[in-house]
Amino acid sequence: AQKVTQAQTEISVVEKEDVTLDCVYETRDTTYYLFWYKQPPSGELVFLIRRNSFDEQNEISGRYSWNFQKSTSSFNFTITASQVVDSAVYFCALSEAGPNNAGNMLTFGGGTRLMVKP
Amino acid sequence: ETGVTQSPTHLIKTRGQQVTLRCSSQSGHNTVSWYQQALGQGPQFIFQYYREEENGRGNFPPRFSGLQFPNYSSELNVNALELDDSALYLCASSLKRGGYTDTQYFGPGTRLTVL
Numbered sequence: 001a002q003k004v005t006q007a008q009t010e011i012s013v014v015e016k017e018d019v020t021l022d023c024v025y026e027t028r029d030t031t032y033y034l035f036w037y038k039q040p041p042s043g044e045l046v047f048l049i050r051r052n053s054f055d056e057q058n059e060i061s062g063r064y065s066w067n068f069q070k071s072t073s074s075f076n077f078t079i080t081a082s083q084v085v086d087s088a089v090y091f092c093a094l095s096e097a098g099p100n101n102a103g104n105m106l107t108f109g110g111g112t113r114l115m116v117k118p
Numbered sequence: 119e120t121g122v123t124q125s126p127t128h129l130i131k132t133r134g135q136q137v138t139l140r141c142s143s144q145s146g147h148n149t150v151s152w153y154q155q156a157l158g159q160g161p162q163f164i165f166q167y168y169r170e171e172e173n174g175r176g177n178f179p180p181r182f183s184g185l186q187f188p189n190y191s192s193e194l195n196v197n198a199l200e201l202d203d204s205a206l207y208l209c210a211s212s213l214k215r216g217g218y219t220d221t222q223y224f225g226p227g228t229r230l231t232v233l
Contacts, residue, residue, distance in 0.1 A: 004160075035221070037224070042226065043206055043226060043227045043229070044224055044225065044226040044227065045161070045208060045210075045224035046224075047221060047222075047223055047224075050221050091160055091161075093160075095219075097218055101174070104166070104174070104214075104218060104219035105151070105163035105166065105174060105176060106151075106153075106161070106163060106210075106222060107163070108160030108161050108162075109160055110159060110160050111159075111160050
């Protein structure tokens, strides 16, 4: 069974601080995909990134960066120089690619609420 | 490119009633997945529709059912509503090719309140 844990339920930072959101996952599959989604107060889940289990290269996109480490089953997300507009709930999700995951469902963590204060 | 749309945005029902939620998939996508998100929690997978058939289901009772139409849009039907069904219902569309479903893109959701 697949499982995602986001231990930080809420983080509060001051604008321009760097912040890291943690994500730990469990899976028995060797092929899987990891995702981060952002959910602003409007409710829509906004896709941020997808990584497959064979690609451990870290990725940077503007102020966002992701650190994928299979050895610790973690896929952490860092926002550099945070801004008020980054305030939202962030979800990490896992999708196993094997035959036991019909529908390739996403299993989400509980989310981390990030509050960036001016 | 048109994104995923859902209707209605908000809905209030009473216990025991039935409800239908609608979703239009993003252009070029052939698969629709439905998720339930209770307040303060992560979304939970309900089911996925591909080629007008259910293609995977989460841990939800049969009173949750769905349809997919030839234009890839979808409906989620919930019968005999219970108070615990109050949640944000999210629809996601994606492209299924080969054996795997590509990245799922979500709509704005329908907020259902059951009184």
